Amino acid sequence: MPKLVKKRSKKTGLPAGSNIHTGEKKTKNVKITRINYDEVKYQEREIKKIEKCFPFKDKPAVTWLNINGIHDAEIIEKIGEYVGLHPLLLKDIMNTDHRPKIEDFGDYIFIILKMIYYNEKKNKIEIEQVSLILGLNFVISFQEREGDVFNSIRERIKKGKGKMRKSGADYLAYSLIDAIVDSHFLILEGTGEKIEKMEEKLIANPTPNTLQGIHNLKRDMIFLRKSVWPLREVISCLERTESSLIEESTGIYLRDVYEHSIQVIDTIETFREMISGMVDIYLSSISNKMNEVMKVLTIIATIFIPLTFITGVYGMNFAYMPELKWHWGYFAALFIMAVVGVFMLIYFRKKKWL
Amino acid sequence: MPKLVKKRSKKTGLPAGSNIHTGEKKTKNVKITRINYDEVKYQEREIKKIEKCFPFKDKPAVTWLNINGIHDAEIIEKIGEYVGLHPLLLKDIMNTDHRPKIEDFGDYIFIILKMIYYNEKKNKIEIEQVSLILGLNFVISFQEREGDVFNSIRERIKKGKGKMRKSGADYLAYSLIDAIVDSHFLILEGTGEKIEKMEEKLIANPTPNTLQGIHNLKRDMIFLRKSVWPLREVISCLERTESSLIEESTGIYLRDVYEHSIQVIDTIETFREMISGMVDIYLSSISNKMNEVMKVLTIIATIFIPLTFITGVYGMNFAYMPELKWHWGYFAALFIMAVVGVFMLIYFRKKKWL
């Protein structure tokens, strides 16, 4: 489960414009990778000094600059200066708690998205911020740490399969967004399986842990939802943009990814409804179980209380109690008690309490 | 109940554009049927090789090409090539988990819908994806497997009754969509009957199974709703389109089917409200039943506890207990106990606890 609110105290009250990384520092060293490609060429290089990859704006090939690690203000400022980014954007890139957004500056489009994946080790969903800058022939992506959902894209660029190598930077940007939206489906698949397992457990043997599990699912959905709704807006905005940076032929792909984002939202809403139904089932089955315990126990108690009363009567020490003298009195008393007990059992069974 | 989320892992991360069938493979062999008709002629043929039915675009008669089975990428690609479909659409046709949508490409309109029917054998609602391509004088429909809700349409084309044979491909497309919307009414009728039976059970004899049944109904409604809302959007979009493929006279029919789709939504919402009211009734009647058990049992216990106390008093072994010596002491004690018991019964009855 992600942190509820990341500490912003560091920033709050600082001059708007001072670039300070807000959020957890998730990687030690900044790693910069540059991929250059056009229909015929392909080059991938790790770069130590950011200046080395300039200039790339005027080259005909498409350049994809990927920066893992966003805590080093110097690198980001240098890139900002070269590309001509608005100072506020530098702050936005470094603030990992930013809401997904898109802004069109004419020369470039700035996009903030949330990448989502399941951390098997920590057994929880991780959300990582990805900032994209789409220029005429370049895409710059900023990630919080190494490891992402873009490997298949790298593969496709390398192998030159599909439209990728034939298309411009806008198609690359689309592919990155598509990969991010697809990453949600993996999480939702996992959640769907969890919900199904949980439902079986609910019927078989509900425990307080089950409720805790339902609650965690609910919480995951709240967080997913919080990040997916603005994602949808961003893609919708990108689809409807009239920026010259997006070729017309890419439009249909953006529409496709937009539909996927709506499907993610639909699924999250469906899950939310199902999970809230599960709480009802849980509460009612817990109360059923308890009721059953109470019922059986109370029945036992109730049968014996009248019988004990009878033993009490014949345990009294009155001088004159005719029954006590009868030879078969004891057995008669036992017989009466048996009759009373059996009668009550029959009565309970008739009332369907047993 | 349909699967919560279909496996998309196969696809996720693949180049956008690689046509891989996602979803369960529901039929073995692809079956292609071609129906040709105009006001005078009618021809129905099953086709083995898809190439055999080309060309149909330039013929004056209306062609309805129905493909059962969507896992064979080759066939779909060939059709796509002939009709000039955008590559993304081929992927959409094969992804059976796609959201209902409509897209107007000028030459043709592409529609994805969900057909719904009750599988008597498996005792559950089945949802099947139907993709339609409406061209100037042809309709191509893709289904996941054999068996559909279109038999009456085939009949009407064959017999030449009504407007069908006199109208163009747009009227055929309307008829298919109408049949799909009508298929929802059958399901809702069944659900309505289930709800009524469930309500009678709720009053007569609610069991944990009843709750499970209510929960299943609720879940069915969640899934129906998820598929009907975009259906409504699709029809609304089709009605408002200015495409030259739709003749003006078909508009009123589309408006009619749009109204039906709204009625489906209305009914689903009504059912949802009723089902959620049923959960309340269930919980309260379960708790009533339990309360009644507890009440009667507790009353029995309470009457005997004071009586047992009295027997305890006269069971004490004190040397000097004057009552014990009295000749009628025992009977007096019995009498007092009877009085106490009767008094408590009267008190309970007065308080309406009995």
Add this chain to the structure above:
Amino acid sequence: MPKLVKKRSKKTGLPAGSNIHTGEKKTKNVKITRINYDEVKYQEREIKKIEKCFPFKDKPAVTWLNINGIHDAEIIEKIGEYVGLHPLLLKDIMNTDHRPKIEDFGDYIFIILKMIYYNEKKNKIEIEQVSLILGLNFVISFQEREGDVFNSIRERIKKGKGKMRKSGADYLAYSLIDAIVDSHFLILEGTGEKIEKMEEKLIANPTPNTLQGIHNLKRDMIFLRKSVWPLREVISCLERTESSLIEESTGIYLRDVYEHSIQVIDTIETFREMISGMVDIYLSSISNKMNEVMKVLTIIATIFIPLTFITGVYGMNFAYMPELKWHWGYFAALFIMAVVGVFMLIYFRKKKWL
């Protein structure tokens, strides 16, 4: 309570356009009444053969043709032919499960509405479909059976009071719609009284029947709401129409009836909220009542258990129990028991459990 979903199976799958009556057949014979009026003349006639009342379109007087019973396709088709109705409308008139709607065809406006009244005999709310066709100088109304809420309108036409006789067919149509909206107020008045009675019962003596009653009210509101929302849309649409069939002076009357329909919706929503509050009150008062029972009973039990323990102690048969030999031992024991009992009563009262 109306049926949840009317059987449509008869229709589903038939050629769009085949006129088959769907819904319960509510009257045996079709009864046709024609009222002709202008500022000076008034004529009311029952008509056996529909052809006899043609032609009425070209006459200067206003003609109101009322048809009770909609299962006779022939009559409706003849009217349709004479007036020039679109074939789909004939189907809509005969399908009594249609959603309220309005459609403007230039020459005539077609309206479907739901009339509502309380059936005293069956003790339930009945919903009946009314279809109106408003032409230049005629109104045709189709009802499911005899008996309606239009008697006062007939009276007003007959007596020539008010604007009616001086106005055209649009004012007549307005009057019919107004009468239908007003019929909702009668039902809501009745519901309001039921809610007030139910609330008194809730406080005085809630029983499981009370919950059943609340549930029924809730259900009535769900159904009323389902029929009123589209009614509002229809009237709003009629008010905003630019059809030449509606004179400008009728606009303000339509606005008035529109406001009434909003008031109906407001009242239904208010009732819904109140009813849902009543469920809470019911559950809490039932649980209060049960708690009270349990509390008093448990208190009695708790007082006597320690006392019974004391009698148990002095009922033991140990050879050496000094107290038993004391002359006042018995009375001392009784006194101790009384003290313990009184002390517990005081303790309970102090804790406000009594």
Add this chain to the structure above:
Amino acid sequence: MPKLVKKRSKKTGLPAGSNIHTGEKKTKNVKITRINYDEVKYQEREIKKIEKCFPFKDKPAVTWLNINGIHDAEIIEKIGEYVGLHPLLLKDIMNTDHRPKIEDFGDYIFIILKMIYYNEKKNKIEIEQVSLILGLNFVISFQEREGDVFNSIRERIKKGKGKMRKSGADYLAYSLIDAIVDSHFLILEGTGEKIEKMEEKLIANPTPNTLQGIHNLKRDMIFLRKSVWPLREVISCLERTESSLIEESTGIYLRDVYEHSIQVIDTIETFREMISGMVDIYLSSISNKMNEVMKVLTIIATIFIPLTFITGVYGMNFAYMPELKWHWGYFAALFIMAVVGVFMLIYFRKKKWL
């Protein structure tokens, strides 16, 4: 609490346009007051015959005609005739159950509002309908009975303070509406205090009466809300109107009163949320209290049941029971019982049940 639905049966079915007062008759005699003012003059007169105050339309001074009592159709019709009101409005004025509305007729603007005040005697909120007619230089106000929230306005006109005397009839109308909106704040203040008292009670000592109180508050809010939402619409409509009757300088005042109406709505919604939270608190604290009772009582019972069992053992009459012969047997038994009791107390305390 206002009546749920006022009787409309009187009206329903009458010719639209027959002016019959619907609603409770709240005052005996109709009282008409006329205030005339301009920057220099001021005159206030009670008028017996409505004709006496005509003509006022052509005078340069502003005329405010206030009518207390709306059951006398004659007076209202005379005014209507003089001012040129549409017949429907006369009906609206007399129907005290009308929804707040505004209608612009060019020559005059017709407004229906709901005045609200707390009736100390009956200890409930009263809602009274006020109809306003704003003309070029006059305002006519219709109230159900004497007593209103306009006294301060009369005072301001009389004393000539502020903008009032310098402004036209539109400013007077604004002042009346402002007074009506302000009257809601008084009610909400009172409700706020009630909620705070209720919350203290909830924590200190919740009783079924508390729930009844919460329920009443909830109901009040439902009714207030029903009347305030259309009020907001009316004011918004008035602010945006382009009528020549409203001077531009009055616009900012209308915007101000519009903001107040939104604040009323905000506050009502906040109260609704808080009240619904209070129901949860109530239910949980009632159940806590009950649980506490049950727990303490059950603990007492549980401690004594094993002890009573031990006394039972030594109360048995077996011929050979070695312990009974021991000299210290009795005291040993008492000691064992004490040990068992203390041990159970310790156990309960350890488990935090005490």
Add this chain to the structure above:
Amino acid sequence: MPKLVKKRSKKTGLPAGSNIHTGEKKTKNVKITRINYDEVKYQEREIKKIEKCFPFKDKPAVTWLNINGIHDAEIIEKIGEYVGLHPLLLKDIMNTDHRPKIEDFGDYIFIILKMIYYNEKKNKIEIEQVSLILGLNFVISFQEREGDVFNSIRERIKKGKGKMRKSGADYLAYSLIDAIVDSHFLILEGTGEKIEKMEEKLIANPTPNTLQGIHNLKRDMIFLRKSVWPLREVISCLERTESSLIEESTGIYLRDVYEHSIQVIDTIETFREMISGMVDIYLSSISNKMNEVMKVLTIIATIFIPLTFITGVYGMNFAYMPELKWHWGYFAALFIMAVVGVFMLIYFRKKKWL
């Protein structure tokens, strides 16, 4: 927790326009501070008499006039007169219960906002109203008392860092609004931590205090939400304004602060959902705990009741009870009782009730 509704009674009924301070008087003396700056100069002065700081409108430098304390009508009226404020605004400034709003008067823009901070002493969230007047080269800010969230802005102006000294009054106004929005994040951070602590408590050891704590959090969120939604509207309005007072380059900063306000709303909504989930968890864990108590206690009782019955049987005084004479009868009885007890324990354990 803020007061529910501030007393308005003082005002209600007064002439619109009479400037009376409504709300708690939060500071004794009004303190006026003037800051003058341009790119080269900087001056900060406390001012005793408001007249002394006039005229500032025509000076080229930016003037920021900050007034702490708003109960002195004279000072506010003087400022109003000098700047040319509409009389209504003076009333709005003094009414501390006003809804956040923005109004553009051409020469100046008037803004009301809510500043929020945590009062450590009183341990509650405090809301303070801030009114801003933005003119061509000046900003006037009115606060209820000393102490605000603007210190960092003063620091930045003084030190001349960042854009501040190079920009106009609009950038200053933006900075003030940004500081106010940022102040919400601090509160939300604190709330996030509280929620996390509360959740741990919920699982570890829920008490009625926990519920009270949840309820308080819920209430805080209701109030925050009430103030943040209009804040968002105000900023959105400011961002979209076409006023010449806002330079184009400031637009992107306003967009940034707008996004922050949306993030605040998102976070509040997320918290609301989580808090409402916590109530469910609380109720269910309280009921679980109670159930556990009841279960163990009832089990103890149930085991001993049959055993006590057996002791009762052998405590009866019948003359002929063969078992009593057996030498090992007593031990046999003890053995039987042990067997019964162990058997019941096994049964309970098997049923998973232990």
